[in-house]
Amino acid sequence: MPRSYGNANCPYFWSTCGHTVFQEPSLYTVKAVFILDNDGNRLLSKYYDKELYPSMKEQKNFEKNVFNKTHKADTDEIAFVEGMTIVYKCSIDLFFYVVGSSQENELMLMAVLNCLFESLGQILRKNVERRCLLDNLDGVFLVVDEIIDGGVILESDPQQVIQKVNYRADENPLSEQSVAQHITDKLAMTSNIMQSAKEQIKWSILK
Numbered sequence: 488m489p490r491s492y493g494n495a496n497c498p499y500f501w502s503t504c505g506h507t508v509f510q511e512p513s514l515y516t517v518k519a520v521f522i523l524d525n526d527g528n529r530l531l532s533k534y535y536d537k538e539l540y541p542s543m544k545e546q547k548n549f550e551k552n553v554f555n556k557t558h559k560a561d562t563d564e565i566a567f568v569e570g571m572t573i574v575y576k577c578s579i580d581l582f583f584y585v586v587g588s589s590q591e592n593e594l595m596l597m598a599v600l601n602c603l604f605e606s607l608g609q610i611l612r613k614n615v616e617r618r619c620l621l622d623n624l625d626g627v628f629l630v631v632d633e634i635i636d637g638g639v640i641l642e643s644d645p646q647q648v649i650q651k652v653n654y655r656a657d658e659n660p661l662s663e664q665s666v667a668q669h670i671t672d673k674l675a676m677t678s679n680i681m682q683s684a685k686e687q688i689k690w691s692i693l694k
Contacts, residue, residue: 515638516587516591516592516596516599516639517535517585517586517638517640518535518539518586519539519540519546519584519586520585520586520599520635521584521586522581522582522583523581524580524617527550527554529550530621531631533631535638549568552568552569553584554582556568557573560577565597567589570589571586571587571588571589572586572588573585573586573596574596575600576601576604578615579615579616579617581617581620583604585600585603598643599634599640601643602634602642602644602645602648603630605645606645606649606652607627609645609649610623610626610627610652611623630652633652633655634648
């Protein structure tokens with residue numbers, strides 16, 4: 488389906504059969520994140536849209552389908568599988584996937600993917616491969632949770648992610664004031680990410 492993105496007043500629209508259909512942007516950008524090994528086996532997955540693939544069997548069938556369509560690619564790319572927009576990256580014996588809806592902005596999904604990959608590169612000391620990832624799986628889950636919460640993008644700066652992961656790992660108790668500030672900061676960062684994506688879309692249209 489031919490697609491195009493709109494202006495600052497309506498950031499998303501796409502065309503079909505000569506008609507323009509408008510969609511308001513949503514904070515719930517990410518549908519799923521998963522990491523597979525080079526045989527297509529699941530190492531980590533998080534699905535944020537419970538209606539998308541509600542059962543484990545459906546999720547694994549989807550992941551298998553995605554892997555079959557992407558694992559032979561020579562470069563990191565964007566794929567469209569089962570009506571989903573998927574950005575992915577490979578490293579040695581790992582494949583990283585971030586999934587959005589068919590109308591989702593690829594730039595935002597790619598920002599999540601790059602942040603995830605660079606953050607893991609730091610906590611794994613650049614040994615981004617299967618054995619090292621499995622040995623540090625708790626830290627990997629912490630990284631994912633600092634980047635995405637319920638499908639909402641919280642952070643796209645790897646340095647900020649690592650700082651927060653290290654803070655949580657120290658098990659320092661948070662006061663009520665610091666909890667409130669933490670939530671406020673995350674909401675502000677989400678707003679900034681959305682605004683940045685809107686500007687990128689607007690300038691790409693004006694070129």
